[in-house]
Amino acid sequence: MNEPLWKRYLIWISGFVRGNFGESFEYKREVDELIWDRIAFTLLISIGSLIFTYIVAIPLGIYSATHQYKWSDHFLTFLSFVGMSIPAFLLALSLMVFAFDIFGVPLFGLFSAYYEGAPWTWGKLNDLFKHLWIPVIVVGINGTASLMRIMRGNLLDVLGQPFVQTARAKGLKEIVVVAKHAVRIAINPLISILGMSLPGILSGSAIVSIVLGLPTVGPILLNSLLNEDIYLAGTLIMMLSLLLVIGNLLADIALAWVDPRIRYE
Amino acid sequence: MKSIIETTEDIEGAGDPSTDGGQLSYRQLIWRRFRKNRMGVISGALLILFYGLAIGADFFAPYHYNEINMRLRHVPPQRLYFSLSYGFYVHGLKSVRNPESLELEFTKDIARSYPVKFFFKDADGKRHFFSSAGPMFLLGTDRMGRDLLSRIMYGARVSMTIGLVGVFLSIVLGSILGTISGYWGGWVDNLIQRIIEILSAFPDIPLWMALGAALPPGWSSIQIYFGITVILSIIRWGGLARQVRGKVLAYRESDFVMAARAAGAGHWHIITKHLLPGCYSHIIVIATLAIPGMILGETALSFLGLGIRPPMTSWGVLLEEAQRVTVLLHYPWLIFPAVPVLVVVIAFNFLGDALRDAADPYSD
Numbered sequence: 001m002n003e004p005l006w007k008r009y010l011i012w013i014s015g016f017v018r019g020n021f022g023e024s025f026e027y028k029r030e031v032d033e034l035i036w037d038r039i040a041f042t043l044l045i046s047i048g049s050l051i052f053t054y055i056v057a058i059p060l061g062i063y064s065a066t067h068q069y070k071w072s073d074h075f076l077t078f079l080s081f082v083g084m085s086i087p088a089f090l091l092a093l094s095l096m097v098f099a100f101d102i103f104g105v106p107l108f109g110l111f112s113a114y115y116e117g118a119p120w121t122w123g124k125l126n127d128l129f130k131h132l133w134i135p136v137i138v139v140g141i142n143g144t145a146s147l148m149r150i151m152r153g154n155l156l157d158v159l160g161q162p163f164v165q166t167a168r169a170k171g172l173k174e175i176v177v178v179a180k181h182a183v184r185i186a187i188n189p190l191i192s193i194l195g196m197s198l199p200g201i202l203s204g205s206a207i208v209s210i211v212l213g214l215p216t217v218g219p220i221l222l223n224s225l226l227n228e229d230i231y232l233a234g235t236l237i238m239m240l241s242l243l244l245v246i247g248n249l250l251a252d253i254a255l256a257w258v259d260p261r262i263r264y265e
Numbered sequence: 266m267k268s269i270i271e272t273t274e275d276i277e278g279a280g281d282p283s284t285d286g287g288q289l290s291y292r293q294l295i296w297r298r299f300r301k302n303r304m305g306v307i308s309g310a311l312l313i314l315f316y317g318l319a320i321g322a323d324f325f326a327p328y329h330y331n332e333i334n335m336r337l338r339h340v341p342p343q344r345l346y347f348s349l350s351y352g353f354y355v356h357g358l359k360s361v362r363n364p365e366s367l368e369l370e371f372t373k374d375i376a377r378s379y380p381v382k383f384f385f386k387d388a389d390g391k392r393h394f395f396s397s398a399g400p401m402f403l404l405g406t407d408r409m410g411r412d413l414l415s416r417i418m419y420g421a422r423v424s425m426t427i428g429l430v431g432v433f434l435s436i437v438l439g440s441i442l443g444t445i446s447g448y449w450g451g452w453v454d455n456l457i458q459r460i461i462e463i464l465s466a467f468p469d470i471p472l473w474m475a476l477g478a479a480l481p482p483g484w485s486s487i488q489i490y491f492g493i494t495v496i497l498s499i500i501r502w503g504g505l506a507r508q509v510r511g512k513v514l515a516y517r518e519s520d521f522v523m524a525a526r527a528a529g530a531g532h533w534h535i536i537t538k539h540l541l542p543g544c545y546s547h548i549i550v551i552a553t554l555a556i557p558g559m560i561l562g563e564t565a566l567s568f569l570g571l572g573i574r575p576p577m578t579s580w581g582v583l584l585e586e587a588q589r590v591t592v593l594l595h596y597p598w599l600i601f602p603a604v605p606v607l608v609v610v611i612a613f614n615f616l617g618d619a620l621r622d623a624a625d626p627y628s629d
Contacts, residue, residue, distance in 0.1 A: 081611055081614055082611060084614060085607055085610040085611040085614055086607060087561050087564060087606070087610075089565060089568060090584075090606070090607075093587065093590075093593070094600070097590055097594065097597070199465070199467075199468045202471070203468045203470035203471065206468070206471050207569070210569065211588070217471075218471075221474065222569060225474055225571065226478065226570070226571075233475060233478075237472065240467075240471050241466050241467050241468065244467070245466050248466075
């Protein structure tokens with residue numbers, strides 16, 4: 001502890017790569033014991049939001065593009081702008097207040113009081129999923145809105161291409177033209193965006209978790225920063241970055257798997 | 266992407282009397298296309314209005330943002346009344362102690378009323394756009410009895426400029442490094458690109474949190490303000506640098522740059538006269554679209570208590586008070602600073618989108 005800063009850093013970082021993350025001053029425990037289940041919950045929420053984002057954004061984008069300049073398109077456009085602009089923590093906060101006001105239940109944490117700290121059972125898992133959807137949606141809203149805009153733009157570009165006209169001229173039904181010819185092409189860039197949407201989702205899950213009191217990386221990170229618990233904070237940020245890099249790698253692999261042009265380059 | 270809100274006006278053709286035979290500069294063309302985007306123009310006007318209010322907060326706000334009134338804590342928003350004989354006025358306040366929570370609660374006192382005067386002169390002889398001799402809290406007060414409306418107006422100074430200053434910093438950094446990267450290529454390009462990749466490998470809010478927490482506690486408000494600005498821009502310049510690099514790369518091999526080089530022009534001349542002007546519109550669009558992210562970043566940081574610190578105030582600092590549900594349930598008006606955040610961010614998004622469509626030569 002009495003060593004100069006750079007030396008302590010070197011000791012810590014060389015320990016880090018060997019899986020020794022140091023000790024938390026605040027909790028008086030090894031960092032290693034504190035983080036893993038939190039990282040697991042972070043992953044759960046992030047992957048959930050990612051799935052939510054794609055499941056909601058793609059159909060809405062398609063609908064918006066095929067109904068261009070109709071009032072429903074304008075409405076969705078406006079909605080997506082609001083969705084892109086609303087900070088996730090505000091959404092979480094207002095949702096919490098509404099839920100408390102209307103249903104009288106505190107939307108706090110990932111488990112009901114009954115299952116908190118209890119061993120894993122089917123009942124606990126069920127309880128987890130009952131709580132999970134709120135953070136998943138709140139974290140996913142920002143990404144959904146921007147992804148929807150991108151899907152709409154892509155599809156509109158593709159729908160203006162000659163081969164779509166050919167398909168229509170052949171007398172194919174509009175739904176076949178859109179679903180089989182256009183959407184397939186328009187959806188491709190969305191996979192490369194997958195990697196880019198990860199930082200937003202990880203950031204979002206951190207801040208939403210702080211507001212909603214979820215047992216993820218967010219609250220413990222904030223706490224460690226406020227208490228200058230540097231080994232814990234450093235490890236958490238490293239872990240988040242690691243998740244991001246792995247996610248990017250997976251997204252690249254997925255892209256190569258879907259698009260043969262990238263594979264053979 | 267095509268423009269989002271297409272206006273119903275016809276596309277202006279040669280019939281416009283104000284033009285002289287289609288000889289319009291690129292800038293004029295952009296301005297014309299921008300003017301046709303109704304949402305963009307409305308957003309621009311709205312932002313100018315907000316910035317005006319923020320700059321003139323000393324005059325427009327009814328009170329000073331730090332005017333503490335310990336006897337008037339958590340006053341709910343008062344209604345503004347109007348009568349023909351009396352003009353605008355508010356009723357006085359009556360305080361009742363809640364028997365359960367033992368907190369003072371305020372209700373309006375019909376018996377008393379105070380006129381709201383324009384160009385009101387307060388006790389120090391300072392003019393306010395509107396204010397009243399009695400208590401007038403149109404958006405309520407916070408836990409120290411400070412007028413929320415005034416605090417929002419003063420907070421706009423920090424929240425709305427932090428985006429501008431931050432974006433300015435990242436423009437400077439991004440354009441310089443992007444140009445260097447694209448123009449010289451080779452190992453310099455490689456190095457800069459790797460740095461950008463490393464920066465983008467961090468999830469931004471956790472990194473901002475860490476850097477915000479690292480600011481020394483002894484710093485003054487102004488130092489913290491600039492510290493936060495630097496933190497926000499240090500992570501966001503990478504995207505801009507990439508875009509500038511791409512443009513510079515494309516222009517570097519173009520005929521007009523070749524011609525300039527053949528004519529013996531120096532690097533500096535080529536960069537400033539031939540390359541950067543082609544990137545201006547691009548840079549402005551990216552910058553406009555980057556501002557909301559920075560405003561939200563500052564708000565989030567201050568909300569968590571890692572950003573701007575009191576006594577300086579910003580929208581995030583104001584929202585920090587509304588962090589707990591129990592507080593919000595009792596004093597719901599504390600969430601009100603979220604409204605300007607949303608309006609400004611949406612307006613910047615619309616403005617940026619309109620500018621992008623206007624700057625895109627293929628958008629018609």
